[in-house]
């Protein structure tokens with residue numbers, strides 16, 4: 001998107017504002033499906049947690065994707081957005097058994113990552129097809145919070161517990177139709193991915209009735225020009241070849257599934273915020289914006305560095321700024337970074353604001369969550385209204401304390 005389009009959206013819808021470019025989402029989806037075009041059957045399940053606005057879900061439905069969900073509420077959002085239940089996979093971790101039952105009754109694909117839950121579910125619902133989430137014990141991912149396939153992780157059933165899995169499957173007579181893994185986000189080295197894939201192939205050989213192998217996600221996207229990213233095209237070539245060979249060996253048609261979030265929506269998102277104050281101290285020039293980690297927590301939580309552009313002044317002299325929010329604790333988006341000269345009232349644009357940005361926002365400091373706009377066919381469609389004071393009071397019970 002061009003700075004002038006973003007600027008006009010900020011002036012039409014106010015700030016702070018999230019903007020998502022539908023064309024970029026579609027082109028990332030096409031890039032992924034093209035990279036795996038040599039695979040007989042491919043399924044892309046968009047990870048709803050990355051960005052869950054129903055307009056975005058509808059866009060993915062239009063593109064032909066399925067959904068990856070982690071809570072019953074995400075399942076319900078997917079159904080609300082018009083997805084057939086069989087296009088939704090539900091991969092919970094640590095939820096109640098009742099929630100898993102509810103998802104099963106809604107008809108979505110259940111993915112289980114715990115031996116006791118597997119046993120309980122198999123005993124109760126032996127006819128419901130189940131996918132098993134394996135923990136391959138591979139350390140991969142950009143940050144410890146998002147590296148989830150290692151030995152100390154709470155996710156998945158350890159690959160070393162395969163004999164237990166097989167005993168449960170045999171005793172309950174349950175039907176296993178898929179095997180899944182997700183090692184972490186921001187994986188740079190595709191060799192790590194291919195190594196983990198071999199573990200999944202080995203695990204798959206234990207089951208005769210599989211319909212799909214789900215390789216999770218973890219594709220790294222660039223955050224600035226020249227940044228390293230997962231080479232999707234190379235991964236597509238190598239993994240498709242290996243998958244096709246495995247399918248022959250296995251002797252049954254299989255679908256190759258992925259569940260990306262970041263790869264599909266990160267670069268499509270822009271976060272726009274207005275500079276309230278420019279504050280010169282003895283050491284630093286702060287640009288203080290009308291937002292904070294309540295709206296965009298990734299820099300404080302994961303140390304992510306979002307490229308920040310002054311879209312009100314794209315040609316001025318560059319200066320060093322520390323960009324901060326208005327939250328009453330340390331709330332830094334970027335330290336001493338070069339930005340075209342900033343004046344109070346300018347609009348700053350944070351790139352890569354599609355994934356895990358709005359979906360992780362909160363009302364901390366009793367601030368309203370921002371509006372969201374979908375840039376679709378050259379027009380800005382409002383897909384979520386900015387919150388109001390009524391939203392802050394909603395669900396609060398005003399008791400009399402006499």
Ligand SMILES: Cc1ncc(COP(=O)(O)O)c(C=O)c1O
Nearest residue numbers: 047182185217218259260261262
């Ligand atoms: C099980 C699972 N699948 C998919 C994803 C999406 O990962 P990414 O956004 O890196 O593509 C996640 C991210 O947390 C996940 O936990």
